[in-house]
Amino acid sequence: MNMEKHTILSQSIRPLLSLLRRYFFSRSQLAISFILVLFLAATDLVCPWLVMQAIDIIVKPYEHNLGTTDTPAEFYEILWVAGALVVIVLVQYAARYLLVRIQNRLMYQGGAKLRAELYSRLQAQALAFYARRQLGNLITNLVTDVQMLQDMTLELASDIPFDACILGGLLVAMFIINKTLALPVIIFLMIVFVLAVRIGRGGLKNQERAMDAAAAFTSRVQESLGGMRVIQSFGAVAQEQAGVEAMANNHAQELQEAGEVRATVTPFFGLSEYTGILIVLIIGGWCALRGTLTAGGFVAFLAYMEMAADPISRIAEVFPKALKAVVAAQRVERLLAETQLLDTPGVATPRNIAGEIHVKGLSFTYPGEKEALHNLNFVVKPGERVAVVGPNGSGKSTLFDILLKLLVPTKGAIDVDGIDLRGISKEEWCRIAGVVPQDVLLLNRTIAENIALGLARLGDVQQAAQLAGVDEAIMRLPKGYDTLPGERGVCLSGGERQRIAIARVFLRDPRIILLDEPTAALDLLSEAQILPPLSTLCTGRTTFIVSHRAALLERVDKVLLLSEGRQVAFDTPENIWRAQVQYQALFPPSWNGQDKSRPVKQNEEPAVVVKVIGSCKNKGF
Numbered sequence: 132m133n134m135e136k137h138t139i140l141s142q143s144i145r146p147l148l149s150l151l152r153r154y155f156f157s158r159s160q161l162a163i164s165f166i167l168v169l170f171l172a173a174t175d176l177v178c179p180w181l182v183m184q185a186i187d188i189i190v191k192p193y194e195h196n197l198g199t200t201d202t203p204a205e206f207y208e209i210l211w212v213a214g215a216l217v218v219i220v221l222v223q224y225a226a227r228y229l230l231v232r233i234q235n236r237l238m239y240q241g242g243a244k245l246r247a248e249l250y251s252r253l254q255a256q257a258l259a260f261y262a263r264r265q266l267g268n269l270i271t272n273l274v275t276d277v278q279m280l281q282d283m284t285l286e287l288a289s290d291i292p293f294d295a296c297i298l299g300g301l302l303v304a305m306f307i308i309n310k311t312l313a314l315p316v317i318i319f320l321m322i323v324f325v326l327a328v329r330i331g332r333g334g335l336k337n338q339e340r341a342m343d344a345a346a347a348f349t350s351r352v353q354e355s356l357g358g359m360r361v362i363q364s365f366g367a368v369a370q371e372q373a374g375v376e377a378m379a380n381n382h383a384q385e386l387q388e389a390g391e392v393r394a395t396v397t398p399f400f401g402l403s404e405y406t407g408i409l410i411v412l413i414i415g416g417w418c419a420l421r422g423t424l425t426a427g428g429f430v431a432f433l434a435y436m437e438m439a440a441d442p443i444s445r446i447a448e449v450f451p452k453a454l455k456a457v458v459a460a461q462r463v464e465r466l467l468a469e470t471q472l473l474d475t476p477g478v479a480t481p482r483n484i485a486g487e488i489h490v491k492g493l494s495f496t497y498p499g500e501k502e503a504l505h506n507l508n509f510v511v512k513p514g515e516r517v518a519v520v521g522p523n524g525s526g527k528s529t530l531f532d533i534l535l536k537l538l539v540p541t542k543g544a545i546d547v548d549g550i551d552l553r554g555i556s557k558e559e560w561c562r563i564a565g566v567v568p569q570d571v572l573l574l575n576r577t578i579a580e581n582i583a584l585g586l587a588r589l590g591d592v593q594q595a596a597q598l599a600g601v602d603e604a605i606m607r608l609p610k611g612y613d614t615l616p617g618e619r620g621v622c623l624s625g626g627e628r629q630r631i632a633i634a635r636v637f638l639r640d641p642r643i644i645l646l647d648e649p650t651a652a653l654d655l656l657s658e659a660q661i662l663p664p665l666s667t668l669c670t671g672r673t674t675f676i677v678s679h680r681a682a683l684l685e686r687v688d689k690v691l692l693l694s695e696g697r698q699v700a701f702d703t704p705e706n707i708w709r710a711q712v713q714y715q716a717l718f719p720p721s722w723n724g725q726d727k728s729r730p731v732k733q734n735e736e737p738a739v740v741v742k743v744i745g746s747c748k749n750k751g752f
Contacts, residue, residue, distance in 0.1 A: 147283065147460035154248075155241030155284040160233050164288050167230040172296030174219045176304055179434035183308075185212045186427035234289050242281040249273055249463070252470035255557075260470070267350025272466050275345070276459035283456035286449055294442030301435040308428045312415050316436065319410055323403045323443060341385035342458050348378045403443060411436045484548050484563055485513040486642040486673035492543035495529055502696055503529045506543070509691060509701040513642075516674040518684050518704070520717050521693035527677045530693070531647050534675065536560050547643075561585060565636035567665070569648035571628040578605055579612040582634045595638035600664045601630035626657035633664050644674040650683060658682060681719035690722075 188208050253269060298320070305313035355362060355371045362371050411432050418424035424432075488511040495504040504526045511517050519527050532538040533545065536557050545552040547563065555563070573581050579592045592612060596602040604627050608614040616622050623631070629649060636644065649665065650658040662682055676683055690707040692699040692714060699714070700707055704722035708715065 144457060146464040147280075147457050150245070150280060150460050150463060151241075151284060151287060154245040155237055155280065156288070157237065160237055161288060164230060164233050164237070165292060167226050167233070168289060168292045169296055171223060171226055171230070172293055172300055174223055175297060175438065176300040176435075178216060178219060179431045179438070180304065181212050181216055182434065183425075183427035183431035185209050186430055187425050188212075230289060234285055237288055238281045238284045241284060242277050245277050245280070245463070246273055249277075249466065249470075252467070256470055265347075265350035265354075267348075267353040268346045269466075270353065271342075271346040271349050272463060275342075276463050279452075279455045279459040280463070282452055286452060290445065291449065294445060297438060297442050301438055305432065305435055308431060309415075309418055309424050312411065312418055312424065312432060315410055315414055316407065316432075316439075319403075319407060320439060320443065323407075341382070342455065342462070344378070344382040344385040348375075348382045351375055351378050403440075407436050407440065408433070484642050486563075487511065487513050487546075487548050488643070488673060489546040489549075490543070491546065493530075493533070493540055493545060494542040495526075495533060495538060496541045502541075504533075504696045507691075507698045509689075509698070511673055511675075511689065513673055514671050515688040516669060516676065516686070517689045517691055518687040519675055519677045519691045519693065520684070520714070521699075522714075522717070524695070525693040526696040527693060528647075529696075531566075531645055531675070531677060534564070534645055535566060562639065563641055564643040564645060565639050565641035566645040566647060567629070567632050567636060567649040567668075569651045571632040573616045573623070573628055573631065575615055575618050577610075577613045577615060578608070578631070581616065582631060582638060584635060586638070592634075592638065595634040596631075598637045598664060598667060599630045599634035600660065601627060601634055604630070624657075625652055626660060629653060629657070629661055630664065633661070633668060636668060637664075642672055644669050644672050646674065646676045646678065646683065648678050650678065650680050679717075681721075684719045685721050 249272060253273075302313065302317055302320075305316060352375060355375060362368055415424060415429050415432050419426065419429045490507050490509050493504060493507040494502060496502045507530070519530060521527055529538065533540055534552075536552065536555075539553065547555065552560070574584070582592045582595060593602060596605055596612075605612055605614070614622075616628075629652075632649070646665065646669075650661055653661065658680065659682075665683075676687060678684060687704060689701060690704050691701050692707060692711060694714075700711055702710070704718070705724045708718055708722040708724075
């Protein structure tokens with residue numbers, strides 16, 4: 132049983148030591164840190180020894196010097212001792228200053244290195260990874276867990292070695308001064324340490340539950356605040372308040388249970404400190420009265436016992452930190468094990484890529500779910516516009532996510548000008564393919580930075596905005612292109628946000644365009660204003676269009692019809708119209724090359740809609 136507990140404890144500590152070694156501990160800086168710790172511990176131990184010498188110098192000639200007015204010779208010896216103490220204090224100051232500098236470098240650079248790698252790994256994951264995790268939990272990994280590892284770095288690089296050196300050194304010093312008194316003190320300190328370990332070891336599971344509860348609370352708050360518009364619109368404020376309050380209470384309960392270890396350990400060390408002093412007083416006093424211990428030795432013993440109390444009592448503080456760090460290390464290690472830097476360096480792609488897309492036997496299955504795409508096969512020639520059409524759940528979004536390299540195919544492949552898409556790095560693919568999504572994310576950075584998102588240089592941002600038809604709207608803002616749009620672009624209209632998304636793609640000048648319901652959230656007038664720049668953007672470029680709006684589907688070269696993840700057809704709009712009668716409700720009337728007067732069907736825009744957007748047809752879309 133003891134062996135089993137030892138194995139469990141060893142397995143719990145191993146991730147912590149592994150992470151600290153890989154990210155926080157530099158060998159050279161750690162070596163210098165340990166040398167400084169040894170020096171500080173040694174000088175701390177020397178100080179009571181010097182005080183003992185001074186007391187013994189005073190006590191021995193005390194009776195002979197009573198009533199004399201001359202300066203005793205021993206006084207100069209005391210001055211030498213005092214001078215030595217001053218020198219030690221000054222040197223200690225310089226050593227502690229250097230040690231703190233090294234500790235800060237180990238802590239903060241190590242934390243930054245670990246956070247950067249975690250963030251890089253998270254950015255490299257496919258969307259399916261995020262479907263199984265809460266965002267608040269990942270934020271806790273990046274912020275709170277790494278902070279706990281930083282705190283433990285300080286303990287392991289400085290405090291724990293220092294305390295160990297102090298305890299070892301003062302035990303040796305006690306033996307040198309008086310073996311009779313040193314023996315019971317050493318036995319007592321060993322008993323205290325063993326009991327402390329046994330008391331503290333039981334708090335690991337409690338601490339893990341407390342940290343999991345904290346992560347769950349963070350996730351719930353992040354989700355609630357992010358969805359405040361919906362929550363307030365549906366009158367769910369009280370319901371969400373109750374849910375958050377319940378999670379806060381659960382977190383508090385877990386913290387209380389985890390704090391029971393601290394509640395036991397802290398008074399235990401206080402009791403141990405005074406017990407140790409009593410041992411020295413009783414046994415040391417008996418030795419002093421028998422003449423086997425000098426007055427200076429007795430005072431030195433008391434000083435050493437007081438010094439021993441500090442590192443022993445600090446175990447009360449280290450144990451909770453250590454438990455948190457162990458749990459944090461386990462959580463971070465799990466995240467590192469579940470994530471990889473998936474993106475490969477990629478093959479070199481020509482700058483003048485034509486944009487031919489060849490999909491071969493493409494299939495994709497989400498973890499634990501049925502197949503979302505099954506055996507897609509089609510070829511898109513350079514410059515063609517392809518409408519991806521199908522009922523809800525047909526796999527359109529999954530196909531787009533694969534084309535964006537957000538998902539990796541389960542089977543099959545996509546070739547771009549004969550190059551396997553999986554062999555192209557994400558960075559290179561972002562140069563080749565541009566996307567205009569339905570939900571445009573604007574960061575709370577300047578408009579110019581939002582348009583140049585992901586590019587090292589801003590480039591000709593204004594020209595891109597002019598092509599997207601948003602330049603005039605931007606120039607009317609208080610600071611023009613230097614205006615901050617607010618979180619998620621709240622200060623801009625939907626149409627303005629969408630045109631900024633189009634400007635992003637113009638600035639990159641890609642060969643392949645992906646339009647993912649770019650006008651679904653816009654009113655008819657805004658859609659009419661968006662269509663001309665979209666048409667200009669797609670001219671001469673291979674384009675995939677997912678949309679339910681007729682105006683976007685009017686003029687396409689090919690149609691990919693999907694149903695339940697399977698390819699129903701890949702053909703021209705006219706052939707699709709004639710052959711796939713059961714799906715005609717999804718098609719715009721213009722695909723019927725003969726019947727221009729066909730009645731309006733359900734889910735189709737009425738005549739007034741066609742009239743509003745009709746002015747855009749002459750502009751190329």
